[in-house]
Amino acid sequence: MNETIQTILNRRSVRQFTQEKIAKSDLELIVDCALHAPSAMKSDYWHFTVISNDELIKELVGIMQDLLCKPEYDMYKPQALIIPSTKRDYRLGVDDNACALENIFLAAKSLGIGSVWINQLRDFNDADALRAFLDKLMVPKDHIVYGIAALGYPKNDLSPIKREGTYSYFE
Ligand SMILES: Cc1cc2nc3c(=O)[nH]c(=O)nc-3n(C[C@H](O)[C@H](O)[C@H](O)COP(=O)(O)O)c2cc1C
Numbered sequence: 001m002n003e004t005i006q007t008i009l010n011r012r013s014v015r016q017f018t019q020e021k022i023a024k025s026d027l028e029l030i031v032d033c034a035l036h037a038p039s040a041m042k043s044d045y046w047h048f049t050v051i052s053n054d055e056l057i058k059e060l061v062g063i064m065q066d067l068l069c070k071p072e073y074d075m076y077k078p079q080a081l082i083i084p085s086t087k088r089d090y091r092l093g094v095d096d097n098a099c100a101l102e103n104i105f106l107a108a109k110s111l112g113i114g115s116v117w118i119n120q121l122r123d124f125n126d127a128d129a130l131r132a133f134l135d136k137l138m139v140p141k142d143h144i145v146y147g148i149a150a151l152g153y154p155k156n157d158l159s160p161i162k163r164e165g166t167y168s169y170f171e
Helices: 002-011 024-035 054-068 093-110 128-136
Strands: 048-051 078-087 112-116 143-145 149-152
Touching: 002 093, 002 143, 024 048, 024 078, 048 054, 054 078, 054 128, 078 093, 093 112, 093 149
Parallel strands: none
Antiparallel strands: 048 078, 078 143, 078 149, 112 149
């Protein structure tokens, strides 16, 4: 089996990370892979905000704790976040976002880095605290966020799980 297929079949969502930092060059490589994801009509409206700074990650976690009314929420204590954003009025933004995230997850996996989709921000794009945070990171004002990626080195090995989905095949 080739390495690409192995990466796809072995990828799992990782929710427990070690404290090892991810090299900037790896994060940049992962973002480059996101930029190579398909986007509808090559729209390229997306922007990727990478955060590897602990204080900024904690600040966002704190904002989400308040917005979710869940003081225990920790976003799995990641070492880095990649926040794709796209134009608010762009109809296919959510589809482009999913393609970019999958490239991020697979690229990360191929580098031995764990990752997981974080879906909580999308419901709070107009919350003042989240918007102020995105403004601070220079996310374009006409952009919104759907899913984001939390990343870090996995604490444990996760084995591939049996998939229950079905398919039909006509020859
Ligand atoms: C649209 C979408 C939203 C998701 N949101 C979250 C999330 O907010 N938090 C989380 O821990 N996992 C999230 N996940 C990850 C799924 O729970 C995970 O992919 C699924 O359980 C299958 O496990 P696997 O990724 O290990 O194959 C999301 C996945 C997708 C596709």
